[in-house]
Amino acid sequence: MLNETSQQFIHFAPDSIFLPYPERFKSGVEVLVDTNSGFITEVFESSKRGEILKTYGSQNENVSTISGGLLLPGLTDAHMHPLFYSMLNSLDPISLKGMNKSEVLNSFKKENTDNPDLQKALLFLDLDSSSVSGIDAKLLDDIFGNRKVCVYDASFHSGIVTSPVISAIRHATQDQTIPGFLKDDGNFAEAYGFEVFSVLCADNQNKLYETIEKSLWQTFSTGTTTIHDLLAFSLDSLKIILEVRKKWRTKYKFDFPVTRFYLRHKVALELMEVYRDWLDCGLLTDDARNIFGMKLFADGSFGSRTAHISEQYTDCPTCGLIFDTDEDINDAIFYADSDFESYSIALHAIGDEGIKRILEIIKQIKDHPYDHTDQIFRIEHFELPSKEMIETAKKYNVHVVPQPNFLLDLKYKDRLAKRVDAICPLSDISDAEVPMMFGTDGMPESMLYAIYLSTHARESCQRLALEQALHYSSESAAIFEGERKGTIEVGQKADLILADHSLFDDLKPGEADIPLEWSAVQSKVDHLHGKIKMVLKSGQKVYDNQI
16 A cells, blocks of 8 residues: 555645536636545635635645646446456466467467466467457367367457366356357357356466455556446355455555446345355445345347347347346346345346347336336446437436447447447437446556547547546446545545646547557557556545656
8 A cells, every 4th residue: 555645634736627517627726635534625716725724734734735737536437347357367368469360379389388287277368359260179179288278259258268178167067057158169158258267267266366456456546446347257256356345444544446246146146145144254244235236138249249239240140149038137136126135237238139128128117117216227338229229228217338448349340340330329328318437348447548539439429528528437427326426526535536737638539549459559548547646545545656
């Protein structure tokens, strides 16, 4: 943890500040933060500085002043997977990003030689299935022999595994019905990915706790102070992240950054069996009712061609697949309302047919005379929605969580043709006044870049003003949580970003810039993150890059 300031108050005198509507960006406004309480205690005009600070005692003794820069509210990533990615990173994954097939095969051979311990599973990430094909279990077996190996598609919804992994999964899941598929040629999709991951991680728990905490700290350096949608796909994985949370709450003076944990129906049932024991040992706290939600899947992804769409993929005779059935979804929602007492239902829906299914289910529930009025529905991704779907989401107060970073998915033109331009119609959603929050889904994990893409999108249906993008990255997520944060006002939690003032010019609307080369993406991400000078979480410095 960073060294805490010796003064009780931090006084920001920025060049400009992002205030709540209608002021928005304004200069000559200053902020005082109480590091003990973690809240913003004063927001005032610069002309009143002497008068305000005098009431808090000697500036040298009680108040630390920081001048200049751009002051923004901390950002919320409403759709990312810190647990999942930490588990992946604990396996020391090898990236195939940007590689053609020849380079991919050379990487396979090199890693197999460099890692002679055949008991060590190998995990390859970011295979670009739009340009690399023809990889199957036979090819992998020829290279790796009897080794457990997985090659994940960049979408994380599909991949290829070696024969030993196929055998292990089929042994573990016999007589079970699992959404998706696992073929004899090693290709898998959707829920089988959880099974693949369980096989690879079976003997690799030691590094995980350290990796999770390191990942959360690194997120602070990107300006993200809150995370939603942590998916626990097993009771064991949920216990791991709750143990990290328990340790965090005793170790640090600021809030744990993950505020929403989403569970599959099966895991929610298992949690109820151990709920009292976990409450007694401190893994669960009295706020458990607010932090848990139910996660359901309508479909898959464009990357694996499993997103449920109304028109066939142009390069493959399929319209995708249904993940959870209508019956599964209805049963889970009923259970969440009656037994689990979860009022937040997160529904993964990317394709237009997937979204249509989900909205129809929500409509039936909301129009029922015994309306579940307390339930809050959110649709993760919400990609390729029609105007009618957007209006329906508005009518039933459905929160939507698109990822502006999916504007990078122009490479999916090979399977969506011209429809690729309608993947992420942020402006249409905003104009319809649908409650919306931004996420990144790790593509890449940068909310600043999500904001940048939304203000530099190619199509008018996608592009937002900077004020709108910042609202959907901070304030709207806080409204969803029911928390006092997300804006710079007295009484709000002091989750704040201090950046170089030039970040304003980087983020404001400009010429369309949606690069296809990953190197250009990473360069822009690094550039934006380099503008961050300080980040506060609950009034405590969690990142300090002042020079």
